[in-house]
Amino acid sequence: MLVSEGDVLEYDVVVVGGGPTGSTTARFAARQGADVLVLEKRQEIGSPVRCGEGVSLTWLDELEIDDYKKWTSQKVVGARLYSPAGNTLEITEKMAGDEVGVVCERDIFDKEMANLAAREGADFMVKTSALGLIKDDGMIKGVKARSMGKNFEIHSDIVVGADGFESQVGRWAGLYGAISPNDIMTCFQYRMADIEFDSRYTHFFLGSTAPGGYVWVFPKGEGIANVGLGIQVSRLDGSKTPKDYLDEFISSRKEFEDGEAIDMVAGAVSVAPPAEKTTTDGLILVGDAARVVDPMTGGGIVNGLKQAKIAGEVIGECIEEGRFDDEFLQLYEKRWRDRLENKLWRNYMAKEKAMTLDDKTFDKVIDALSDLGLEKMSVGAILEGVYERYPELIKEFEDML
Amino acid sequence: MKPEVDNDICMHCGACVGTCPVNAIFLKEVSVEISDDCAECGLCVKACPVAALKGGI
Numbered sequence: 001m002l003v004s005e006g007d008v009l010e011y012d013v014v015v016v017g018g019g020p021t022g023s024t025t026a027r028f029a030a031r032q033g034a035d036v037l038v039l040e041k042r043q044e045i046g047s048p049v050r051c052g053e054g055v056s057l058t059w060l061d062e063l064e065i066d067d068y069k070k071w072t073s074q075k076v077v078g079a080r081l082y083s084p085a086g087n088t089l090e091i092t093e094k095m096a097g098d099e100v101g102v103v104c105e106r107d108i109f110d111k112e113m114a115n116l117a118a119r120e121g122a123d124f125m126v127k128t129s130a131l132g133l134i135k136d137d138g139m140i141k142g143v144k145a146r147s148m149g150k151n152f153e154i155h156s157d158i159v160v161g162a163d164g165f166e167s168q169v170g171r172w173a174g175l176y177g178a179i180s181p182n183d184i185m186t187c188f189q190y191r192m193a194d195i196e197f198d199s200r201y202t203h204f205f206l207g208s209t210a211p212g213g214y215v216w217v218f219p220k221g222e223g224i225a226n227v228g229l230g231i232q233v234s235r236l237d238g239s240k241t242p243k244d245y246l247d248e249f250i251s252s253r254k255e256f257e258d259g260e261a262i263d264m265v266a267g268a269v270s271v272a273p274p275a276e277k278t279t280t281d282g283l284i285l286v287g288d289a290a291r292v293v294d295p296m297t298g299g300g301i302v303n304g305l306k307q308a309k310i311a312g313e314v315i316g317e318c319i320e321e322g323r324f325d326d327e328f329l330q331l332y333e334k335r336w337r338d339r340l341e342n343k344l345w346r347n348y349m350a351k352e353k354a355m356t357l358d359d360k361t362f363d364k365v366i367d368a369l370s371d372l373g374l375e376k377m378s379v380g381a382i383l384e385g386v387y388e389r390y391p392e393l394i395k396e397f398e399d400m401l
Numbered sequence: 402m403k404p405e406v407d408n409d410i411c412m413h414c415g416a417c418v419g420t421c422p423v424n425a426i427f428l429k430e431v432s433v434e435i436s437d438d439c440a441e442c443g444l445c446v447k448a449c450p451v452a453a454l455k456g457g458i
């Protein structure tokens with residue numbers, strides 16, 4: 001789309017951010033007949049990739065996705081967890097209730113989500129940044145934007161903040177302030193080629209190699225994987241970066257002896273409780289901007305997509321009713337919270353506890369669990385399993401059983 | 402002093418942006434801008450995965 005300096009475009013909906021949640025909100029809103037424009041500041045949707053690319057497949061029907069193969073890099077049959085002393089626990093697909101999933105190609109994935117939105121009629125502008133909100137009498141009525149050096153405005157009935165961890169939209173709208181450094185994982189990852197890991201599994205290393213987080217090895221094919229880690233910002237004192245921690249981990253393990261890093265990824269995710277408020281007059285937030293990342297795993301794609309579908313459908317209803325005020329938008333708050341909030345809070349609490357465990361405790365927990373041969377890998381089953389062997393470890397978790 | 406960005410190191414990942422408690426950092430497509438709202442808390446410096454930020458404490 002061509003714009004000139006000072007142009008004013010008119011849309012029903014403007015979505016800030018062309019990640020998976022922005023595109024998916026646009027897709028479902030456009031399907032209900034809304035005129036939607038998505039702004040993406042990067043020149044290419046989905047690139048550069050800023051993700052470990054691990055994703056379950058349990059949500060495909062809900063999101064009406066019929067072909068996952070086009071964005072799948074490697075199907076996995078299970079996950080392996082490693083304690084600091086090297087005790088391992090294998091979680092199979094059956095135990096995890098199909099949550100194991102695939103390692104995807106995020107750039108293709110994001111473009112496919114955009115394609116599905118475009119096919120419903122949504123418009124896209126790439127290399128276009130939202131710079132601020134337009135307010136009129138307390139209602140948010142659009143955004144100021146800049147594209148290829150041209151400043152212009154988009155006037156709309158509703159703005160969607162789908163601008164990820166770095167969300168400005170949520171802050172401009174006054175919906176939230178700072179995130180606690182306890183609730184931010186700062187991440188670094190390499191794509192490593194010529195390494196020796198079983199590519200049928202995802203691998204997770206727990207404990208002080210990644211304080212407050214974990215190291216992941218997510219296979220992208222035979223001998224190649226995304227190898228990354230997340231560290232709690234409050235555990236960093238400035239003397240060592242996440243990259244330093246990852247370099248140390250890699251040089252300490254023989255699986256990487258011949259390995260070559262063929263790309264680098266940095267980024268951060270919030271592992272915070274969901275935002276207290278995700279709507280205001282004329283605006284809603286979705287995805288990482290609404291802080292719906294799973295606090296236990298740091299995975300945000302699936303929750304974000306489920307929330308985005310609800311967002312798109314509610315926007316359709318807004319247009320039908322001609323209502324964009326905060327009171328009407330409580331429909332969105334209620335529906336997505338009913339769908340996602342209990343599990344987010346439970347996993348937030350579980351994360352808070354897991355953060356307090358030291359290396360010896362991780363050794364014991366992994367040991368106890370692998371001995372048990374659990375049939376099902378729910379948080380409840382894990383806690384009960386550990387309780388049988390080490391009741392003293394579980395005291396603190398008792399309220400969650 | 403507000404932190405300075407070393408553009409030779411910065412990966413434009415936005416970790417500092419979301420971490421800043423006073424919203425003083427903005428990530429343009431290929432540059433990071435820190436405004437005078439910076440409260441010099443140093444959190445972004447710690448959050449940067451690759452030590453592209455210096456100062457700010």
Ligand SMILES: Cc1cc2nc3c(=O)[nH]c(=O)nc-3n(C[C@H](O)[C@H](O)[C@H](O)COP(=O)(O)OP(=O)(O)OC[C@H]3O[C@@H](n4cnc5c(N)ncnc54)[C@H](O)[C@@H]3O)c2cc1C
Binds near residue numbers: 019021304
């Ligand atoms: C290192 C790392 C590893 C991860 N690994 C996993 C994983 O394995 N599995 C998983 O499920 N999740 C993972 N996540 C989290 C996952 O990447 C996010 O939850 C997911 O991308 C959220 O989607 P989103 O659409 O909300 O935001 P994003 O994908 O972040 O999209 C936001 C978009 O908005 C654009 N934008 C921002 N500001 C503006 C603006 N002002 N104007 C226009 N556009 C703007 C950005 O350029 C970006 O494209 C990981 C995150 C990181 C950092």
Ligand code: SF4
Binds near residue numbers: 403435439445
């Ligand atoms: S030093 Fe603190 S206030 Fe200043 S930009 Fe960094 S995080 Fe923001």
Ligand code: SF4
Binds near residue numbers: 266413428452453
């Ligand atoms: S956190 Fe570091 S690498 Fe990432 S954008 Fe900020 S300065 Fe650049």
